[in-house]
Amino acid sequence: MLSLGESKNENSPDSLVITSTTSDPILRTEHLGRGVKDKVLVEDATFEVQTGEVLAIVGPSGSGKSSLLRLLNRLDEPTSGTVFVEGIDYRQISPRDLRRKLGMVNQRPYLFPGTVEDNLRFGPLQRGESLSQDSVDQLLARVGLKGYASRNVANLSGGEAQRVSVARTLANSPLVLLLDEPTSALDETSKLEVESSIQRVIREQGITCVLVTHDTAQAARLAERALLLESGRIVRAGSIDEVLHA
């Protein structure tokens, strides 16, 4: 199986080395791209994510990080290339199953009106499943919100709401967690709370994660590998140190 791990010349995306690994990547993109009208949002993005790995996608504002994540979740349609989930072209997977497998957390939490518990139950309910009370409690404990189940979401702070959003996505038991700037809309205290919740989830659950962030320090704290995007293209890929300190 192939994986993007190193680069001969880190400034040239064409020179990204494809190396052999023994395990199947959980997520693989192949020449993935999207353009709207004359604007290129993402171009020729080819990379892999291994099971249990945390990959950060970094780059300046407008570099196409969020657009790339939306393509992974298939909220937008690629205009070129595709994505493979566990070796299967994601166009062969029903969009609803795909989105459950690749759970996404947005920059803003967008909680639905009701209680925290209602929000956690939303995903499983979409496929006719009911989340047990134990599962609700465990999910909330995992994001540091034990005892919050019956709280109205209107009364939560920004950081609490974002942690509910993470727990709500985890309630779908995703294979991969896609995090789109999960702390960028928060103040410093809330940011640390959310980040430590994410760290705990990654550590305890060993979940595969793709993190989009403009905060390179956060990328260094959470991820092992990174991709640097500029103008929609991957211009550098490798370990966190290689990408951030080159």
Place this chain on the structure above:
Amino acid sequence: MLKFFFSNQLYLGLAQALVAALAAMLVVLLARKRGIHLESETLIAMVRGIVQIVAVGSILLLLLRGPRWTSGLLLAGMIVAAGATSARRAKGMPGAFRVSAWSIAFGAGSVIAMMTWLGVIDTAITSLVPVGSMLIANAMNTNGLALNRFRADVLAHVGEIETALALGAEARNSVSPYVQASFEASLIPAIDSLRSLGIVWIPGLMAGMLLSGARPVYAAVYQFVVLAMIFAASGLTSLVSTLLIRDRIFTGAQQLSLQPGR
């Protein structure tokens, strides 16, 4: 006062139209003072309105002497025009014209057909066309309101909708709160018309019937009949159009295609 100056009915009508148009333009001038520019849109709408209604009046004059089936043709033409008009309230929504035309055809058309069959609407062209046009016009307004509200709600809640999609919700479920809100909001004018009937306003049809010598009680009851039919036609139209448009704002891969700036 105008009758004092004009003995000819045609000239009297033109003078009355001019005075009414001046009153409308006064509102436009007041709006202009507040920085709201409605001049060209209002002027065009008024000129179009008078030309269209005079043209229809002339056509009606011809149709009165024609076979009854021609009223069906006229109503079908009205439905197409109503579809085109209300589709403009749904800018950027794919298939808005077809959705509007089919919804009005179903909503207003089915009520007109049923009521004509039951004898509530007389089959005479002079009755079927004016009453039918009232149902179509109100269905058009309701449809425009529903689509406009739905479009605005979806654009204001893209984040919520895409969050629901990202959590595995079916596309149509992700917008169901906005479908419901649009349907409810679009029926407010029809409900208020029914609620305030006789207290706040005496509709034109009843006034016309009274002027032409109908018994006041019958005129009043028939006015209620017309408003109830308007409610039925508008409600059916709005129900169908919101359900049809709901599926059109998503791609085959359940992606929201109605996005700000796209």
